[in-house]
Amino acid sequence: MKKFVSWNVNGIRACLNKGFSESFEKLDADILCLQETKVQAGQVELDLPGYHQYWNYAEKKGYSGTAIFTREEPLDVAYGLDIPEHDTEGRVITLEFKDFYFITVYVPNSQDGLRRLDYRMKWEDDFREYIKSLDKDKPVIYCGDLNVAHKEIDIKNPSSNHHNPGFTDEERGKMTEMLEAGFIDTFRYVYPDMRDIYSWWSYRFQARERNAGWRIDYFIASERLSGAVKDAKIHTDIYGSDHCPVELDIEI
Numbered sequence: 001m002k003k004f005v006s007w008n009v010n011g012i013r014a015c016l017n018k019g020f021s022e023s024f025e026k027l028d029a030d031i032l033c034l035q036e037t038k039v040q041a042g043q044v045e046l047d048l049p050g051y052h053q054y055w056n057y058a059e060k061k062g063y064s065g066t067a068i069f070t071r072e073e074p075l076d077v078a079y080g081l082d083i084p085e086h087d088t089e090g091r092v093i094t095l096e097f098k099d100f101y102f103i104t105v106y107v108p109n110s111q112d113g114l115r116r117l118d119y120r121m122k123w124e125d126d127f128r129e130y131i132k133s134l135d136k137d138k139p140v141i142y143c144g145d146l147n148v149a150h151k152e153i154d155i156k157n158p159s160s161n162h163h164n165p166g167f168t169d170e171e172r173g174k175m176t177e178m179l180e181a182g183f184i185d186t187f188r189y190v191y192p193d194m195r196d197i198y199s200w201w202s203y204r205f206q207a208r209e210r211n212a213g214w215r216i217d218y219f220i221a222s223e224r225l226s227g228a229v230k231d232a233k234i235h236t237d238i239y240g241s242d243h244c245p246v247e248l249d250i251e252i
Contacts, residue, residue: 033104037065
């Protein structure tokens, strides 16, 4: 069985000062992915014996960025979507293995006033087509901060957040479109009715202490892998970021 973990660290350098190394060791993942690394090439060196490291950096300093650490060396590695307007922010890394594709993604935030919602909609359509094209070749698992709480069960205060970034009808609709294209939200597949479990909490208003959170970090898998899914976990006990790690355990 493989253990895959995804974590938005909200700045890897800051997280390194908040117990990242201990958490990495504790999680003991076969593949661990990071989002929002907020570094450029050469700004951080992680000593992770036994892991191959792949980083995708944003052109803008201190912004976005993703990384994947994997025990098994992939057959191939690709960065971005091969679409210039989407590929300057370091948001996607794709690994190809013998039997599946594995992707980490940091989906663009629609931002205050939804000023980036139109771009987000274009991103969602292009990303979905990218995933579907890979899925024609072999099954896909992708993970990361998708910046959307899909259902009301995935957010503490759905009514007051209805039109806020990450919980608009438009963003939730794009998530539905993805799932209807032949994919599963692995956590909801295992725990369809589990409530009050979140992966992100605002740093304001003591949100984490009150568990006033959002579930916006996911593992999404091709529907034909559903029988291989053994468990899904959200590590609310691990600190170091405003997000906590999420996990997929799968026979693959």
